Amino acid sequence: MSRLIFCLLLLPALALAQGAGSLSLKDAESLWREHSRELALARVALAGAEADVRTAGQAPNPALSLDVSSISPWSGYGAGGWKDKKVDNVLRVEQLIERGGKRDLRVKGAEARREAASLDLSATGRLQLAMLRRAYFDLLLAQEKLKLAAETADLYARTLEVAEKRLKVGDVAPVDVSRMSIDKARADNDLRLARGDLEQARLALAYLIGRENEAQALQANESWPNPNQDPLAENVSLDKRPDLAAAKLRMNAAEADRDLARALRTRDVTIGAQYEHTNQSTPVNSYGVGISVPIFLWHSHEGEIQRAEADYDAARLTYEQQRALATGQVGQARSTLLAARDRLLRMQSGLLGDAERVAKAAELAYGKGAMGLMDLLDARRTLRQVQIEAATARADYAKALSDWQLQAEYEREK
Numbered sequence: 109m110s111r112l113i114f115c116l117l118l119l120p121a122l123a124l125a126q127g128a129g130s131l132s133l134k135d136a137e138s139l140w141r142e143h144s145r146e147l148a149l150a151r152v153a154l155a156g157a158e159a160d161v162r163t164a165g166q167a168p169n170p171a172l173s174l175d176v177s178s179i180s181p182w183s184g185y186g187a188g189g190w191k192d193k194k195v196d197n198v199l200r201v202e203q204l205i206e207r208g209g210k211r212d213l214r215v216k217g218a219e220a221r222r223e224a225a226s227l228d229l230s231a232t233g234r235l236q237l238a239m240l241r242r243a244y245f246d247l248l249l250a251q252e253k254l255k256l257a258a259e260t261a262d263l264y265a266r267t268l269e270v271a272e273k274r275l276k277v278g279d280v281a282p283v284d285v286s287r288m289s290i291d292k293a294r295a296d297n298d299l300r301l302a303r304g305d306l307e308q309a310r311l312a313l314a315y316l317i318g319r320e321n322e323a324q325a326l327q328a329n330e331s332w333p334n335p336n337q338d339p340l341a342e343n344v345s346l347d348k349r350p351d352l353a354a355a356k357l358r359m360n361a362a363e364a365d366r367d368l369a370r371a372l373r374t375r376d377v378t379i380g381a382q383y384e385h386t387n388q389s390t391p392v393n394s395y396g397v398g399i400s401v402p403i404f405l406w407h408s409h410e411g412e413i414q415r416a417e418a419d420y421d422a423a424r425l426t427y428e429q430q431r432a433l434a435t436g437q438v439g440q441a442r443s444t445l446l447a448a449r450d451r452l453l454r455m456q457s458g459l460l461g462d463a464e465r466v467a468k469a470a471e472l473a474y475g476k477g478a479m480g481l482m483d484l485l486d487a488r489r490t491l492r493q494v495q496i497e498a499a500t501a502r503a504d505y506a507k508a509l510s511d512w513q514l515q516a517e518y519e520r521e522k
């Protein structure tokens with residue numbers, strides 16, 4: 109009966125592995141590029157930055173005004189058409205002329221921000237791809253843990269079934285059966301936890317690839333990377349990191365904004381032309397031109413300039429901060445990768461095999477009566493712990509290797 113239950117438990121996983129929910133890492137990345145919400149938001153931000161460039165290069169529109177004056181409510185407005193009314197009409201057109209290279213500076217800053225937004229799209233893709241690969245390897249690990257938990261639960265169920273039969277003939281002590289029952293309950297709890305972990309891993313991956321409605325059918329079918337290959341074959345360079353390049357461009361944009369604020373001290377000029385029709389006693393048409401400039405009486409834009417100086421300093425310090433952090437991240441990623449590789453190699457080279465041999469020998473010895481129950485249970489627990497550690501080590505190495513290779517992969521795409 110226990111074998112039947114175990115087979116039924118694995119049937120959904122086998123079906124999924126052959127169905128539409130089975131995903132390789134390449135398939136998951138393809139779905140992510142198509143459905144990623146974070147990438148879509150970054151593309152919208154880039155479209156907005158492109159619109160800002162267009163806006164920055166536009167000249168100020170002229171202003172058209174119509175004034176009506178000399179309106180007398182006592183004498184009336186006069187009979188006839190509008191031109192015969194006893195009012196004065198002034199039609200005026202004004203155009204602001206910017207000086208000091210303000211438009212060029214606006215365009216320079218907007219173009220730098222547009223390029224930064226483009227690099228933000230690349231940086232967002234880099235970060236989200238790292239999250240995708242981690243979520244995929246988490247799912248692969250959850251599947252492996254569920255398999256181990258199911259095998260362990262089935263083993264304890266079969267052992268308890270045999271022990272209960274032996275108890276009826278007086279071949280084992282009741283306390284041994286109780287101990288087996290306790291370990292079986294623990295194994296069943298571990299199995300339920302493994303199922304919950306698998307469900308969470310599926311939901312995390314489903315969000316990233318836009319398959320929330322199909323989360324329960326997702327199944328990772330990728331193989332773990334080989335730790336015997338050189339993991340540092342790819343070189344990681346800071347020069348082409350999109351996040352650092354974007355920070356540098358924002359520093360350039362802040363510099364252009366600072367120069368634009370300083371250019372506010374150069375007075376803009378407004379020129380105008382007008383047509384005036386006077387119709388009080390004798391109709392008269394006249395024309396005029398005008399010019400106006402601001403008077404820096406109360407301030408000379410000191411606040412705007414100070415604000416722009418502070419923004420430039422903040423952008424410069426942010427770039428320096430991000431570059432220093434990136435240098436540390438590369439060193440940390442290298443250290444993490446080497447440590448994960450060493451741990452996995454140690455697990456695979458001896459520890460896992462030793463635990464399996466000890467557990468197998470304990471099962472044989474207990475079956476022949478040469479070993480006590482406590483020693484058998486201890487060997488089983490040790491094997492399961494080592495198996496879980498080995499699976500976790502494979503996942504940790506896969507994630508560390510992906511993080512290391514990601515920057516090089518983006519540089520090759522460029």
